[in-house]
Amino acid sequence: MRDSEIDLCGAEGGGRAPDMPYLAAEDCFAFRCAGCGGCCRGREDIVLSGYDLYRLSRRLGLPPKLTAQAFCRRYIGTVSRLPVLRLAPVRAAGNNCPFLTEGRCAVHQARPLVCALYPLGQEISPEGQASYYFQGTRCGGTVHEGTLAAYLEAQGIARREPLDILWACRCMELEWQAPGWEELFQPVVLRRFQAKVCQALYYRYDLERPWPQQFEENLLWLEGQKVRLAEMQQHIHRKNR
Ligand code: SF4
Ligand code: SF4
Structure with missing residues:
Protein backbone atom coordinates (compact mmCIF):
# COMPACT_ATOMS: atom_id res chain seq x y z
CA MET A 1 0.00 0.00 0.00
CA ARG A 2 1.37 3.45 -0.90
CA ASP A 3 1.84 6.09 1.81
CA SER A 4 -0.46 8.40 -0.11
CA GLU A 5 -3.30 5.90 0.39
CA ILE A 6 -3.08 6.07 4.18
CA ASP A 7 -3.81 9.29 6.00
CA LEU A 8 -4.54 10.27 9.60
CA CYS A 9 -8.07 8.92 9.38
CA GLY A 10 -6.87 5.55 8.03
CA ALA A 11 -6.57 3.89 4.64
CA GLU A 12 -8.23 5.46 1.63
CA GLY A 13 -11.44 3.54 0.91
CA GLY A 14 -11.32 2.12 4.46
CA GLY A 15 -13.66 3.14 7.25
CA ARG A 16 -17.22 2.02 7.76
CA ALA A 17 -18.94 0.09 4.99
CA PRO A 18 -22.76 0.36 4.70
CA ASP A 19 -23.17 -3.16 6.12
CA MET A 20 -21.20 -2.35 9.29
CA PRO A 21 -23.73 -1.25 11.89
CA TYR A 22 -23.07 1.40 14.52
CA LEU A 23 -23.30 0.00 18.03
CA ALA A 24 -24.94 1.60 21.04
CA ALA A 25 -23.30 1.07 24.44
CA GLU A 26 -25.54 -1.84 25.42
CA ASP A 27 -25.65 -3.48 21.96
CA CYS A 28 -24.15 -6.98 21.83
CA PHE A 29 -21.79 -8.22 19.16
CA ALA A 30 -19.84 -11.46 18.74
CA PHE A 31 -16.74 -12.56 16.86
CA ARG A 32 -14.38 -15.51 16.78
CA CYS A 33 -10.64 -15.24 17.38
CA ALA A 34 -8.04 -17.97 17.64
CA GLY A 35 -5.34 -15.54 18.80
CA CYS A 36 -3.13 -16.47 15.84
CA GLY A 37 -1.66 -12.96 15.39
CA GLY A 38 -2.74 -13.01 11.74
CA CYS A 39 -4.13 -9.48 11.91
CA CYS A 40 -0.65 -8.21 12.89
CA ARG A 41 0.86 -9.64 9.68
CA GLY A 42 1.08 -7.78 6.41
CA ARG A 43 -0.47 -4.68 8.00
CA GLU A 44 0.65 -1.37 6.57
CA ASP A 45 -2.24 0.73 7.79
CA ILE A 46 -1.58 1.09 11.52
CA VAL A 47 -1.54 4.86 11.88
CA LEU A 48 -0.40 6.24 15.25
CA SER A 49 -1.79 9.24 17.07
CA GLY A 50 0.51 11.40 19.16
CA TYR A 51 -0.94 9.64 22.21
CA ASP A 52 -0.23 6.21 20.70
CA LEU A 53 3.40 7.19 20.13
CA TYR A 54 3.66 8.62 23.67
CA ARG A 55 2.35 5.35 25.15
CA LEU A 56 4.65 3.21 23.02
CA SER A 57 7.62 5.43 23.92
CA ARG A 58 6.88 5.08 27.63
CA ARG A 59 6.61 1.32 27.22
CA LEU A 60 9.93 1.15 25.34
CA GLY A 61 11.71 3.76 27.48
CA LEU A 62 12.66 5.76 24.40
CA PRO A 63 12.07 9.41 23.45
CA PRO A 64 9.12 9.66 21.02
CA LYS A 65 11.33 10.77 18.12
CA LEU A 66 13.61 7.74 18.52
CA THR A 67 10.60 5.40 18.74
CA ALA A 68 9.27 6.89 15.51
CA GLN A 69 12.64 6.65 13.78
CA ALA A 70 13.01 3.01 14.82
CA PHE A 71 9.51 1.70 14.12
CA CYS A 72 7.57 4.11 11.90
CA ARG A 73 7.32 5.65 8.47
CA ARG A 74 6.65 9.39 8.35
CA TYR A 75 5.19 11.41 5.50
CA ILE A 76 2.74 14.21 4.78
CA GLY A 77 -0.85 12.98 4.33
CA THR A 78 -2.28 13.67 0.89
CA VAL A 79 -5.67 14.77 2.22
CA SER A 80 -4.87 16.07 5.71
CA ARG A 81 -1.59 17.81 4.65
CA LEU A 82 -0.39 16.90 8.17
CA PRO A 83 2.51 14.64 9.16
CA VAL A 84 1.39 11.01 9.40
CA LEU A 85 3.20 8.26 11.33
CA ARG A 86 2.43 4.62 10.75
CA LEU A 87 4.06 1.46 12.00
CA ALA A 88 6.58 0.25 9.42
CA PRO A 89 6.22 -3.47 8.66
CA VAL A 90 9.47 -5.45 8.78
CA ARG A 91 10.10 -6.72 5.24
CA ALA A 92 12.68 -9.27 6.40
CA ALA A 93 10.08 -10.74 8.76
CA GLY A 94 7.30 -11.31 6.23
CA ASN A 95 6.01 -7.74 6.41
CA ASN A 96 4.90 -8.23 9.99
CA CYS A 97 4.35 -5.47 12.51
CA PRO A 98 7.70 -4.66 14.17
CA PHE A 99 6.18 -5.52 17.55
CA LEU A 100 4.93 -8.99 16.61
CA THR A 101 7.20 -11.35 18.53
CA GLU A 102 6.66 -15.12 18.51
CA GLY A 103 3.05 -14.60 17.46
CA ARG A 104 2.36 -12.13 20.30
CA CYS A 105 2.26 -8.37 20.63
CA ALA A 106 5.37 -7.28 22.52
CA VAL A 107 3.73 -3.98 23.48
CA HIS A 108 0.25 -5.30 24.30
CA GLN A 109 -0.40 -2.91 27.22
CA ALA A 110 0.64 0.06 25.03
CA ARG A 111 -0.72 -1.16 21.69
CA PRO A 112 -2.09 1.54 19.36
CA LEU A 113 -5.77 2.40 19.39
CA VAL A 114 -6.34 0.74 15.99
CA CYS A 115 -5.10 -2.57 17.44
CA ALA A 116 -7.07 -2.27 20.69
CA LEU A 117 -10.25 -1.53 18.74
CA TYR A 118 -10.12 -4.48 16.34
CA PRO A 119 -12.64 -5.81 15.20
CA LEU A 120 -14.37 -2.51 15.94
CA GLY A 121 -13.87 0.73 14.06
CA PRO A 162 -11.40 11.60 25.84
CA LEU A 163 -7.75 11.80 24.74
CA ASP A 164 -8.51 10.22 21.36
CA ILE A 165 -11.35 12.71 20.89
CA LEU A 166 -9.00 15.58 21.80
CA TRP A 167 -6.44 14.31 19.27
CA ALA A 168 -9.00 13.85 16.48
CA CYS A 169 -10.67 17.24 17.00
CA ARG A 170 -7.40 19.18 17.17
CA CYS A 171 -6.09 17.37 14.08
CA MET A 172 -9.29 18.26 12.20
CA GLU A 173 -8.76 21.91 13.15
CA LEU A 174 -5.15 21.77 11.93
CA GLU A 175 -6.29 20.04 8.73
CA TRP A 176 -8.64 22.94 8.02
CA GLN A 177 -5.74 25.38 8.58
CA ALA A 178 -3.20 23.47 6.47
CA PRO A 179 -4.14 24.96 3.04
CA GLY A 180 -3.49 28.42 4.59
CA TRP A 181 0.04 27.35 5.60
CA GLU A 182 0.74 26.36 2.00
CA GLU A 183 -0.32 29.86 0.89
CA LEU A 184 1.60 31.62 3.67
CA PHE A 185 4.94 29.87 3.36
CA GLN A 186 7.33 29.38 0.49
CA PRO A 187 8.22 25.69 -0.04
CA VAL A 188 11.49 25.72 1.96
CA VAL A 189 9.88 27.49 4.92
CA LEU A 190 6.81 25.27 4.64
CA ARG A 191 9.01 22.20 5.09
CA ARG A 192 10.47 23.76 8.26
CA PHE A 193 6.99 24.49 9.53
CA GLN A 194 5.81 20.95 8.77
CA ALA A 195 8.74 19.68 10.86
CA LYS A 196 7.44 21.88 13.71
CA VAL A 197 3.94 20.43 13.24
CA CYS A 198 5.47 16.97 13.55
CA GLN A 199 7.25 17.99 16.77
CA ALA A 200 4.02 19.41 18.21
CA LEU A 201 1.91 16.39 17.31
CA TYR A 202 4.33 13.56 18.04
CA TYR A 203 7.74 14.37 19.51
CA ARG A 204 7.67 17.28 21.95
CA TYR A 205 6.65 15.30 25.02
CA ASP A 206 8.17 14.69 28.42
CA LEU A 207 7.23 11.08 29.16
CA GLU A 208 7.02 11.86 32.89
CA ARG A 209 4.20 14.36 32.34
CA PRO A 210 0.61 13.60 31.27
CA TRP A 211 0.03 13.71 27.52
CA PRO A 212 -3.08 15.94 27.07
CA GLN A 213 -1.70 19.05 28.79
CA GLN A 214 1.49 18.79 26.75
CA PHE A 215 -0.51 18.36 23.54
CA GLU A 216 -2.41 21.59 24.21
CA GLU A 217 0.84 23.38 25.17
CA ASN A 218 2.45 22.12 21.95
CA LEU A 219 -0.36 23.55 19.84
CA LEU A 220 0.15 26.97 21.47
CA TRP A 221 3.91 26.63 20.87
CA LEU A 222 3.16 25.80 17.23
CA GLU A 223 1.18 29.02 16.83
CA GLY A 224 4.24 30.92 18.09
CA GLN A 225 6.48 29.03 15.67
CA LYS A 226 4.17 29.93 12.79
CA VAL A 227 4.42 33.64 13.63
CA ARG A 228 8.22 33.42 13.98
CA LEU A 229 8.68 31.64 10.66
CA ALA A 230 6.33 34.09 8.90
CA GLU A 231 8.37 37.00 10.30
CA MET A 232 11.62 35.34 9.26
CA GLN A 233 10.29 34.79 5.73
CA GLN A 234 9.17 38.43 5.57
CA HIS A 235 12.59 39.59 6.78
CA ILE A 236 14.40 37.54 4.10
CA HIS A 237 11.99 38.79 1.47
CA ARG A 238 12.67 42.43 2.43
CA LYS A 239 16.44 41.86 2.43
CA ASN A 240 16.35 40.31 -1.05
CA ARG A 241 14.29 43.10 -2.62
S1 SF4 B 1 -8.85 -11.89 14.69
FE1 SF4 B 1 -6.64 -11.79 14.21
S2 SF4 B 1 -5.66 -12.94 15.90
FE2 SF4 B 1 -7.83 -13.50 15.92
S3 SF4 B 1 -7.94 -15.36 14.67
FE3 SF4 B 1 -8.38 -13.62 13.33
S4 SF4 B 1 -6.39 -13.09 12.40
FE4 SF4 B 1 -6.00 -14.39 14.22
S1 SF4 C 1 1.21 -3.19 17.79
FE1 SF4 C 1 0.82 -5.25 18.59
S2 SF4 C 1 -1.37 -5.60 18.22
FE2 SF4 C 1 -0.75 -3.90 16.91
S3 SF4 C 1 -0.22 -4.82 14.93
FE3 SF4 C 1 1.67 -4.67 16.16
S4 SF4 C 1 1.88 -6.63 17.19
FE4 SF4 C 1 -0.24 -6.46 16.46
Missing part, protein backbone atom coordinates in the same frame (compact mmCIF):
# COMPACT_ATOMS: atom_id res chain seq x y z
CA GLN A 122 -14.15 4.19 15.61
CA GLU A 123 -15.37 7.47 14.11
CA ILE A 124 -15.04 10.86 15.82
CA SER A 125 -17.15 13.77 14.63
CA PRO A 126 -15.88 17.38 14.51
CA GLU A 127 -18.16 18.01 17.50
CA GLY A 128 -16.24 15.41 19.50
CA GLN A 129 -18.74 12.56 19.41
CA ALA A 130 -17.22 9.05 19.24
CA SER A 131 -19.14 6.28 17.44
CA TYR A 132 -18.20 2.64 17.09
CA TYR A 133 -19.09 0.04 14.48
CA PHE A 134 -18.45 -3.66 14.09
CA GLN A 135 -16.23 -4.62 11.15
CA GLY A 136 -16.61 -8.38 11.62
CA THR A 137 -13.91 -11.02 11.15
CA ARG A 138 -13.85 -14.17 9.06
CA CYS A 139 -11.84 -16.05 11.66
CA GLY A 140 -12.47 -19.21 13.61
CA GLY A 141 -11.64 -19.88 17.23
CA THR A 142 -13.11 -18.90 20.55
CA VAL A 143 -16.33 -16.90 20.45
CA HIS A 144 -16.08 -13.52 22.17
CA GLU A 145 -19.44 -11.99 22.93
CA GLY A 146 -20.55 -8.98 24.92
CA THR A 147 -21.76 -5.41 24.83
CA LEU A 148 -19.92 -2.51 23.25
CA ALA A 149 -19.53 -0.86 26.66
CA ALA A 150 -17.94 -4.00 28.15
CA TYR A 151 -15.57 -4.37 25.19
CA LEU A 152 -14.43 -0.73 25.33
CA GLU A 153 -13.82 -1.09 29.06
CA ALA A 154 -11.93 -4.39 28.75
CA GLN A 155 -9.65 -3.10 25.97
CA GLY A 156 -8.83 0.16 27.78
CA ILE A 157 -10.55 2.18 25.03
CA ALA A 158 -13.18 3.78 27.30
CA ARG A 159 -10.42 5.17 29.53
CA ARG A 160 -8.50 6.77 26.68
CA GLU A 161 -11.52 7.93 24.66
Whole structure:
Protein backbone atom coordinates (compact mmCIF):
# COMPACT_ATOMS: atom_id res chain seq x y z
CA MET A 1 0.00 0.00 0.00
CA ARG A 2 1.37 3.45 -0.90
CA ASP A 3 1.84 6.09 1.81
CA SER A 4 -0.46 8.40 -0.11
CA GLU A 5 -3.30 5.90 0.39
CA ILE A 6 -3.08 6.07 4.18
CA ASP A 7 -3.81 9.29 6.00
CA LEU A 8 -4.54 10.27 9.60
CA CYS A 9 -8.07 8.92 9.38
CA GLY A 10 -6.87 5.55 8.03
CA ALA A 11 -6.57 3.89 4.64
CA GLU A 12 -8.23 5.46 1.63
CA GLY A 13 -11.44 3.54 0.91
CA GLY A 14 -11.32 2.12 4.46
CA GLY A 15 -13.66 3.14 7.25
CA ARG A 16 -17.22 2.02 7.76
CA ALA A 17 -18.94 0.09 4.99
CA PRO A 18 -22.76 0.36 4.70
CA ASP A 19 -23.17 -3.16 6.12
CA MET A 20 -21.20 -2.35 9.29
CA PRO A 21 -23.73 -1.25 11.89
CA TYR A 22 -23.07 1.40 14.52
CA LEU A 23 -23.30 0.00 18.03
CA ALA A 24 -24.94 1.60 21.04
CA ALA A 25 -23.30 1.07 24.44
CA GLU A 26 -25.54 -1.84 25.42
CA ASP A 27 -25.65 -3.48 21.96
CA CYS A 28 -24.15 -6.98 21.83
CA PHE A 29 -21.79 -8.22 19.16
CA ALA A 30 -19.84 -11.46 18.74
CA PHE A 31 -16.74 -12.56 16.86
CA ARG A 32 -14.38 -15.51 16.78
CA CYS A 33 -10.64 -15.24 17.38
CA ALA A 34 -8.04 -17.97 17.64
CA GLY A 35 -5.34 -15.54 18.80
CA CYS A 36 -3.13 -16.47 15.84
CA GLY A 37 -1.66 -12.96 15.39
CA GLY A 38 -2.74 -13.01 11.74
CA CYS A 39 -4.13 -9.48 11.91
CA CYS A 40 -0.65 -8.21 12.89
CA ARG A 41 0.86 -9.64 9.68
CA GLY A 42 1.08 -7.78 6.41
CA ARG A 43 -0.47 -4.68 8.00
CA GLU A 44 0.65 -1.37 6.57
CA ASP A 45 -2.24 0.73 7.79
CA ILE A 46 -1.58 1.09 11.52
CA VAL A 47 -1.54 4.86 11.88
CA LEU A 48 -0.40 6.24 15.25
CA SER A 49 -1.79 9.24 17.07
CA GLY A 50 0.51 11.40 19.16
CA TYR A 51 -0.94 9.64 22.21
CA ASP A 52 -0.23 6.21 20.70
CA LEU A 53 3.40 7.19 20.13
CA TYR A 54 3.66 8.62 23.67
CA ARG A 55 2.35 5.35 25.15
CA LEU A 56 4.65 3.21 23.02
CA SER A 57 7.62 5.43 23.92
CA ARG A 58 6.88 5.08 27.63
CA ARG A 59 6.61 1.32 27.22
CA LEU A 60 9.93 1.15 25.34
CA GLY A 61 11.71 3.76 27.48
CA LEU A 62 12.66 5.76 24.40
CA PRO A 63 12.07 9.41 23.45
CA PRO A 64 9.12 9.66 21.02
CA LYS A 65 11.33 10.77 18.12
CA LEU A 66 13.61 7.74 18.52
CA THR A 67 10.60 5.40 18.74
CA ALA A 68 9.27 6.89 15.51
CA GLN A 69 12.64 6.65 13.78
CA ALA A 70 13.01 3.01 14.82
CA PHE A 71 9.51 1.70 14.12
CA CYS A 72 7.57 4.11 11.90
CA ARG A 73 7.32 5.65 8.47
CA ARG A 74 6.65 9.39 8.35
CA TYR A 75 5.19 11.41 5.50
CA ILE A 76 2.74 14.21 4.78
CA GLY A 77 -0.85 12.98 4.33
CA THR A 78 -2.28 13.67 0.89
CA VAL A 79 -5.67 14.77 2.22
CA SER A 80 -4.87 16.07 5.71
CA ARG A 81 -1.59 17.81 4.65
CA LEU A 82 -0.39 16.90 8.17
CA PRO A 83 2.51 14.64 9.16
CA VAL A 84 1.39 11.01 9.40
CA LEU A 85 3.20 8.26 11.33
CA ARG A 86 2.43 4.62 10.75
CA LEU A 87 4.06 1.46 12.00
CA ALA A 88 6.58 0.25 9.42
CA PRO A 89 6.22 -3.47 8.66
CA VAL A 90 9.47 -5.45 8.78
CA ARG A 91 10.10 -6.72 5.24
CA ALA A 92 12.68 -9.27 6.40
CA ALA A 93 10.08 -10.74 8.76
CA GLY A 94 7.30 -11.31 6.23
CA ASN A 95 6.01 -7.74 6.41
CA ASN A 96 4.90 -8.23 9.99
CA CYS A 97 4.35 -5.47 12.51
CA PRO A 98 7.70 -4.66 14.17
CA PHE A 99 6.18 -5.52 17.55
CA LEU A 100 4.93 -8.99 16.61
CA THR A 101 7.20 -11.35 18.53
CA GLU A 102 6.66 -15.12 18.51
CA GLY A 103 3.05 -14.60 17.46
CA ARG A 104 2.36 -12.13 20.30
CA CYS A 105 2.26 -8.37 20.63
CA ALA A 106 5.37 -7.28 22.52
CA VAL A 107 3.73 -3.98 23.48
CA HIS A 108 0.25 -5.30 24.30
CA GLN A 109 -0.40 -2.91 27.22
CA ALA A 110 0.64 0.06 25.03
CA ARG A 111 -0.72 -1.16 21.69
CA PRO A 112 -2.09 1.54 19.36
CA LEU A 113 -5.77 2.40 19.39
CA VAL A 114 -6.34 0.74 15.99
CA CYS A 115 -5.10 -2.57 17.44
CA ALA A 116 -7.07 -2.27 20.69
CA LEU A 117 -10.25 -1.53 18.74
CA TYR A 118 -10.12 -4.48 16.34
CA PRO A 119 -12.64 -5.81 15.20
CA LEU A 120 -14.37 -2.51 15.94
CA GLY A 121 -13.87 0.73 14.06
CA GLN A 122 -14.15 4.19 15.61
CA GLU A 123 -15.37 7.47 14.11
CA ILE A 124 -15.04 10.86 15.82
CA SER A 125 -17.15 13.77 14.63
CA PRO A 126 -15.88 17.38 14.51
CA GLU A 127 -18.16 18.01 17.50
CA GLY A 128 -16.24 15.41 19.50
CA GLN A 129 -18.74 12.56 19.41
CA ALA A 130 -17.22 9.05 19.24
CA SER A 131 -19.14 6.28 17.44
CA TYR A 132 -18.20 2.64 17.09
CA TYR A 133 -19.09 0.04 14.48
CA PHE A 134 -18.45 -3.66 14.09
CA GLN A 135 -16.23 -4.62 11.15
CA GLY A 136 -16.61 -8.38 11.62
CA THR A 137 -13.91 -11.02 11.15
CA ARG A 138 -13.85 -14.17 9.06
CA CYS A 139 -11.84 -16.05 11.66
CA GLY A 140 -12.47 -19.21 13.61
CA GLY A 141 -11.64 -19.88 17.23
CA THR A 142 -13.11 -18.90 20.55
CA VAL A 143 -16.33 -16.90 20.45
CA HIS A 144 -16.08 -13.52 22.17
CA GLU A 145 -19.44 -11.99 22.93
CA GLY A 146 -20.55 -8.98 24.92
CA THR A 147 -21.76 -5.41 24.83
CA LEU A 148 -19.92 -2.51 23.25
CA ALA A 149 -19.53 -0.86 26.66
CA ALA A 150 -17.94 -4.00 28.15
CA TYR A 151 -15.57 -4.37 25.19
CA LEU A 152 -14.43 -0.73 25.33
CA GLU A 153 -13.82 -1.09 29.06
CA ALA A 154 -11.93 -4.39 28.75
CA GLN A 155 -9.65 -3.10 25.97
CA GLY A 156 -8.83 0.16 27.78
CA ILE A 157 -10.55 2.18 25.03
CA ALA A 158 -13.18 3.78 27.30
CA ARG A 159 -10.42 5.17 29.53
CA ARG A 160 -8.50 6.77 26.68
CA GLU A 161 -11.52 7.93 24.66
CA PRO A 162 -11.40 11.60 25.84
CA LEU A 163 -7.75 11.80 24.74
CA ASP A 164 -8.51 10.22 21.36
CA ILE A 165 -11.35 12.71 20.89
CA LEU A 166 -9.00 15.58 21.80
CA TRP A 167 -6.44 14.31 19.27
CA ALA A 168 -9.00 13.85 16.48
CA CYS A 169 -10.67 17.24 17.00
CA ARG A 170 -7.40 19.18 17.17
CA CYS A 171 -6.09 17.37 14.08
CA MET A 172 -9.29 18.26 12.20
CA GLU A 173 -8.76 21.91 13.15
CA LEU A 174 -5.15 21.77 11.93
CA GLU A 175 -6.29 20.04 8.73
CA TRP A 176 -8.64 22.94 8.02
CA GLN A 177 -5.74 25.38 8.58
CA ALA A 178 -3.20 23.47 6.47
CA PRO A 179 -4.14 24.96 3.04
CA GLY A 180 -3.49 28.42 4.59
CA TRP A 181 0.04 27.35 5.60
CA GLU A 182 0.74 26.36 2.00
CA GLU A 183 -0.32 29.86 0.89
CA LEU A 184 1.60 31.62 3.67
CA PHE A 185 4.94 29.87 3.36
CA GLN A 186 7.33 29.38 0.49
CA PRO A 187 8.22 25.69 -0.04
CA VAL A 188 11.49 25.72 1.96
CA VAL A 189 9.88 27.49 4.92
CA LEU A 190 6.81 25.27 4.64
CA ARG A 191 9.01 22.20 5.09
CA ARG A 192 10.47 23.76 8.26
CA PHE A 193 6.99 24.49 9.53
CA GLN A 194 5.81 20.95 8.77
CA ALA A 195 8.74 19.68 10.86
CA LYS A 196 7.44 21.88 13.71
CA VAL A 197 3.94 20.43 13.24
CA CYS A 198 5.47 16.97 13.55
CA GLN A 199 7.25 17.99 16.77
CA ALA A 200 4.02 19.41 18.21
CA LEU A 201 1.91 16.39 17.31
CA TYR A 202 4.33 13.56 18.04
CA TYR A 203 7.74 14.37 19.51
CA ARG A 204 7.67 17.28 21.95
CA TYR A 205 6.65 15.30 25.02
CA ASP A 206 8.17 14.69 28.42
CA LEU A 207 7.23 11.08 29.16
CA GLU A 208 7.02 11.86 32.89
CA ARG A 209 4.20 14.36 32.34
CA PRO A 210 0.61 13.60 31.27
CA TRP A 211 0.03 13.71 27.52
CA PRO A 212 -3.08 15.94 27.07
CA GLN A 213 -1.70 19.05 28.79
CA GLN A 214 1.49 18.79 26.75
CA PHE A 215 -0.51 18.36 23.54
CA GLU A 216 -2.41 21.59 24.21
CA GLU A 217 0.84 23.38 25.17
CA ASN A 218 2.45 22.12 21.95
CA LEU A 219 -0.36 23.55 19.84
CA LEU A 220 0.15 26.97 21.47
CA TRP A 221 3.91 26.63 20.87
CA LEU A 222 3.16 25.80 17.23
CA GLU A 223 1.18 29.02 16.83
CA GLY A 224 4.24 30.92 18.09
CA GLN A 225 6.48 29.03 15.67
CA LYS A 226 4.17 29.93 12.79
CA VAL A 227 4.42 33.64 13.63
CA ARG A 228 8.22 33.42 13.98
CA LEU A 229 8.68 31.64 10.66
CA ALA A 230 6.33 34.09 8.90
CA GLU A 231 8.37 37.00 10.30
CA MET A 232 11.62 35.34 9.26
CA GLN A 233 10.29 34.79 5.73
CA GLN A 234 9.17 38.43 5.57
CA HIS A 235 12.59 39.59 6.78
CA ILE A 236 14.40 37.54 4.10
CA HIS A 237 11.99 38.79 1.47
CA ARG A 238 12.67 42.43 2.43
CA LYS A 239 16.44 41.86 2.43
CA ASN A 240 16.35 40.31 -1.05
CA ARG A 241 14.29 43.10 -2.62
S1 SF4 B 1 -8.85 -11.89 14.69
FE1 SF4 B 1 -8.38 -13.62 13.33
S2 SF4 B 1 -6.39 -13.09 12.40
FE2 SF4 B 1 -6.64 -11.79 14.21
S3 SF4 B 1 -5.66 -12.94 15.90
FE3 SF4 B 1 -7.83 -13.50 15.92
S4 SF4 B 1 -7.94 -15.36 14.67
FE4 SF4 B 1 -6.00 -14.39 14.22
S1 SF4 C 1 1.21 -3.19 17.79
FE1 SF4 C 1 0.82 -5.25 18.59
S2 SF4 C 1 -1.37 -5.60 18.22
FE2 SF4 C 1 -0.75 -3.90 16.91
S3 SF4 C 1 -0.22 -4.82 14.93
FE3 SF4 C 1 1.67 -4.67 16.16
S4 SF4 C 1 1.88 -6.63 17.19
FE4 SF4 C 1 -0.24 -6.46 16.46
